[in-house]
Amino acid sequence: MSNDTLLVRKDDLHTTRLHGAAEQPLADGQVRVRIERFALTSNNITYAAFGEAMSYWQFFPSGEEGWGIVPVWGFATVSQSLHPGVAVGERLYGYFPMAASAVLTPERLSPERFTDGAPHRSALPAVYNQYLRTRTDPLYSAGTEDLQALLRPLFLTSWLIDDFLDDNDFFGARPGVALLSSASSKTAYGTASQLARREGIEVIGLTSAANKAFCESLGCYHRVLAYEELGEVAADVPCVYVDFAGNGALRREIHTRFTNLKHSASIGGTHVDQLAASGAGKSLPGPRATLFFAPAQVKKRSGDWGPAQFGQRMVQAWQAFLGQVADPKAPWLTAQHHTGPAAVQAAYAEVLAGRGDPRVGHILTLTPGNP
Structure with a gap:
């Protein structure tokens, strides 16, 4: 065969x-x-x-x-x-x-x-x-295999990003803002769904103008801005940036504009043609952009909480998220x-x-x- x-x-x-x-x-x-x-x-x-x-x-x-x-x-x-x-x-x-x-x-x-x-x-x-x-x-249910395949590995990353930022007290940006690029992506809105539960953090999704209405409809962002509307966020606000796109030009704009940027995390590289530019972190003002590696946070939290409690927390978060995503009134x-x-x-x-x-x-x- x-x-x-x-x-x-x-x-x-x-x-x-x-x-x-x-x-x-x-x-x-x-x-x-x-x-x-x-x-x-x-x-x-x-x-x-x-x-x-x-x-x-x-x-x-x-x-x-x-x-x-x-x-x-x-x-x-x-x-x-x-x-x-x-x-x-x-x-x-x-x-x-x-x-x-x-x-x-x-x-x-x-x-x-x-x-x-x-x-x-x-x-x-x-x-x-x-x-x-x-x-x-x-985490398995027979009727949701499609959503599990689409979202489960991404949501684990989302959940760990949220936990990592909270574990580090948002690097001094709480109270403040979390800026998420590529806000229409599954990993970004999964992260937003978790961050929105944190006190003192305004979750702002950045996306293309074409996807702005979609991101707003999800209800997990406090604000959604098109990339060209970035100027609506105060330049001196304490903030963290979570980059899901690998867009080098956007990263440079954020590092240059925000004078109180506390942490810059790189999650993905969907803008393949701009990966080289996105890697030029040494020349950017502010904190050096750092690649987030989910397995490292898994290892840390499995040690902090023990494998059983880690799994239990993950299951609870996943089930709540799946309930949001699969809401029959507005999937x-x-x-x-x-x-x-x-x-x-x-x-x-x-x-x-x-x-x-x-x-x-x-x-x-x-x-x-x-x-």
Whole structure:
């Protein structure tokens, strides 16, 4: 059986090709999973844009020089197993290649999860190597798989950004302002939904004029401004900046305008063409822009609270957020499905270009007939 995979040129993310290869036999202790649905968001473009710097290309090596496989979050079912602890038919949530199937080497099994023990993944962040068994996963619900694939990994980052800022008392910017760029993005509005609960912080979303009404409709920002309206915020207000776009020109404008900027966090790089400019942090006035790395905050808080309390807090926050997003009277997000290799390739090009309705989330499958 062929395993269709979308390959991306590492030095030109706009260049892709579909690759079909015969599935290789399993070794003892391995399982093969059929990847039935995965989300594609600007977060995955960030994985590709930082593929070399942050080792994202290393999770699923393509085996072809210059070509990479973008990691995605989604659901898969075990289709073949040579591991006594994992049964055919078991459903998993986790980090997969943009492919029709994948081979995993389960280790450190528990009723809730297991880790992929493939040697090439051993030095990579553990949070990406864990596969959750849906029958015991407290965040899982069968009727919301699309929203889970689209929002769950992003919301974890959002929740951790909020916690990180509060843990550091907003670096002296409370009372003050939190400025969030790319306010229509899922990670940004997830962060805003958490920050809005903090006393003494005004959450201001920055977005394009075209997306301003959408961001205002969410109700999680105290104010929404188009980028050209940045001058409406007092230049001397104590503030933190959370950059979800990687837009170098905007970052320079914020660092130059705000004389009381306390912290500048870089979360993503969806403006691929401006990544080089966004990296020029040394020449900017104010605090040096710092890349936020979610696994580091996971490690810290797991130590502070213990794994059980960390998980409990995460579940409570996720369920509250999902209730907001899935409100039947005014849903924040609806899923659009793309099935088959050509449709996946086209959807990738659309997300890379930043086109589309922010209320629409892309759910993809390379295997016809799914999800």
